[in-house]
Amino acid sequence: xxxxxxxxxxxxxxxxxxxxxxxxxxxxxxxxxxxxxxxxxxxxxxxxxxxxxxxxxxxxxxxxxxxxxxxxxxxxxxxxxxxxxxxxxxxxxxxxxxxxxxxxxxxxxxxxxxxxxxxxxxxxxxxxxxxxxxxxxxxxxxxxxxxxxxxxxxxxx
Numbered sequence: 001x002x003x004x005x006x007x008x009x010x011x012x013x014x015x016x017x018x019x020x021x022x023x024x025x026x027x028x029x030x031x032x033x034x035x036x037x038x039x040x041x042x043x044x045x046x047x048x049x050x051x052x053x054x055x056x057x058x059x060x061x062x063x064x065x066x067x068x069x070x071x072x073x074x075x076x077x078x079x080x081x082x083x084x085x086x087x088x089x090x091x092x093x094x095x096x097x098x099x100x101x102x103x104x105x106x107x108x109x110x111x112x113x114x115x116x117x118x119x120x121x122x123x124x125x126x127x128x129x130x131x132x133x134x135x136x137x138x139x140x141x142x143x144x145x146x147x148x149x150x151x152x153x154x155x156x157x
């Protein structure tokens with residue numbers, strides 16, 4: 001816990017906790033990054049599950065770049081929020097479960113991007129997604145939903 005206590009004692013962490021701007025700014029950034037990554041992933045996943053058929057699969061690939069921007073914003077803001085209360089977060093079950101689902105969601109995003117590159121043309125021609133694509137879409141929706149729910153539970157449990 002020594003390192004975590006040190007993190008909490010840094011000037012940056014103290015600015016986040018004690019300043020008028022730090023906590024609201026980081027929390028707002030976290031919400032914006034979350035909206036970007038989860039919103040984009042839900043749209044892509046729903047398309048992979050057969051919804052929004054007029055949207056071509058080839059158009060989804062570039063959209064994933066914005067998902068990575070959301071991940072980057074959330075990594076920065078999330079680490080900042082973590083630093084401010086590190087000793088609390090490492091003992092919070094909802095936080096630990098949330099982080100697990102975030103890691104799974106990021107791995108899923110990476111795999112989805114690879115599969116989209118490889119199979120977009122075939123999906124567009126056939127109108128159906130491979131079993132791998134369907135599994136990635138369903139698991140992605142589950143991972144991001146659970147990450148959001150657990151993230152909200154941190155404040156209450």
